[in-house]
Amino acid sequence: MQNVAHPYRSVLYIPGSKTRALEKAQGLPVDAIIFDLEDAVSPDEKVAARELLAETLRTADYGPRKCIVRVNGADTAWGADDLATFIDVAPDAILLPKVEDTATVADLAARVTGDTKIWAMMETPRGILNAAAIAAAPKMEGFVMGTNDLAKDLGSRGRAAMTTSLQLCLLAARAQGLVCVDGVYNAFKDDDGLQAECMEGRDMGFDGKTLIHPAQVAITNAVFGPSTEELELARRQIDAYEQAKADGQGVAVVDGKIVENLHVETATRLLAKADAIKLLEGA
Ligand SMILES: CC(C)(COP(=O)(O)OP(=O)(O)OC[C@H]1O[C@@H](n2cnc3c(N)ncnc32)[C@H](O)[C@@H]1OP(=O)(O)O)[C@@H](O)C(=O)NCCC(=O)NCCSC(=O)C[C@H](O)C(=O)O
Numbered sequence: 001m002q003n004v005a006h007p008y009r010s011v012l013y014i015p016g017s018k019t020r021a022l023e024k025a026q027g028l029p030v031d032a033i034i035f036d037l038e039d040a041v042s043p044d045e046k047v048a049a050r051e052l053l054a055e056t057l058r059t060a061d062y063g064p065r066k067c068i069v070r071v072n073g074a075d076t077a078w079g080a081d082d083l084a085t086f087i088d089v090a091p092d093a094i095l096l097p098k099v100e101d102t103a104t105v106a107d108l109a110a111r112v113t114g115d116t117k118i119w120a121m122m123e124t125p126r127g128i129l130n131a132a133a134i135a136a137a138p139k140m141e142g143f144v145m146g147t148n149d150l151a152k153d154l155g156s157r158g159r160a161a162m163t164t165s166l167q168l169c170l171l172a173a174r175a176q177g178l179v180c181v182d183g184v185y186n187a188f189k190d191d192d193g194l195q196a197e198c199m200e201g202r203d204m205g206f207d208g209k210t211l212i213h214p215a216q217v218a219i220t221n222a223v224f225g226p227s228t229e230e231l232e233l234a235r236r237q238i239d240a241y242e243q244a245k246a247d248g249q250g251v252a253v254v255d256g257k258i259v260e261n262l263h264v265e266t267a268t269r270l271l272a273k274a275d276a277i278k279l280l281e282g283a
Pocket residue numbers: 012013014015020021022024025036039040121123145146147148149150183184188211212213214
């Protein structure tokens with residue numbers, strides 16, 4: 001089941017070390033932000049980035065955007081202090097990199113307080129194979145596909161080689177009602193390529209896509225948001241099904257296609273997603 005309470009069409013990474021980008025994001029129309037302390041921050045900037053980010057999240061206003069902090073791994077020199085700092089800052093979620101099993105999630109789940117949730121980067125072969133167990137771990141809310149790291153570990157090239165991994169994670173996420181967002185599109189000046197990959201991710205079932213540059217936001221929001229035609233069809237399906245029920249029928253027909261209870265559920269969810277987007281954009 002897809003999550004509609006908060007949309008996650010566009011999920012923008014911001015290096016925790018970049019003051020200007022941290023400021024700029026307060027005005028960008030993104031659904032969520034991943035404040036990154038891991039791969040986007042060089043080793044000699046890690047400690048300063050942690051301090052800058054903690055101070056920023058304590059004082060800045062990111063409005064309705066969900067604030068997710070990606071910490072360094074527990075096996076690095078910075079992971080433990082990152083966790084200690086951001087458990088205290090209490091963002092909407094803490095994103096663990098390269099999650100391979102439930103142990104790191106369970107450790108963090110025992111330490112976070114309040115409403116802070118846990119997200120996991122799914123980006124290693126072991127992690128993907130353990131996706132079902134990781135999704136079921138306590139306080140888990142979302143998966144982020146790490147397609148760059150995964151390609152590195154698989155020794156693969158191109159999207160086609162990712163299909164099984166993407167689908168395994170989607171299955172595991174949906175089985176537990178988690179959010180699941182697709183990996184980044186590295187060529188951030190290639191709008192046509194981004195649009196094609198967004199459409200592919202949307203059709204597979206992802207809630208949205210992770211992004212690396214503000215120029216990628218508009219296309220992503222458009223592709224992962226319901227279109228006017230889809231909303232109009234959803235309303236007609238619901239009306240036709242209500243009429244069929246009133247006439248003692250279990251099935252309606254709209255545009256030559258059957259509409260059953262399950263299609264009405266999908267249509268209702270689409271309308272709820274549109275309402276959630278409207279609410280977010282009006283906030
Ligand atoms: C890719 C970039 C290095 C490009 O940076 P730059 O050359 O500075 O871009 P621009 O000059 O075009 O920037 C224009 C303005 O936009 C702001 N900006 C740029 N990027 C961001 C951002 N991500 N968030 C917010 N604002 C941003 C600039 O400050 C400029 O502002 P202004 O001064 O007002 O004009 C750069 O975009 C970048 O660093 N992107 C993020 C890279 C990143 O986070 N990488 C790590 C995540 S990807 C990953 O690890 C995936 C996963 O783990 C896997 O394995 O796949």
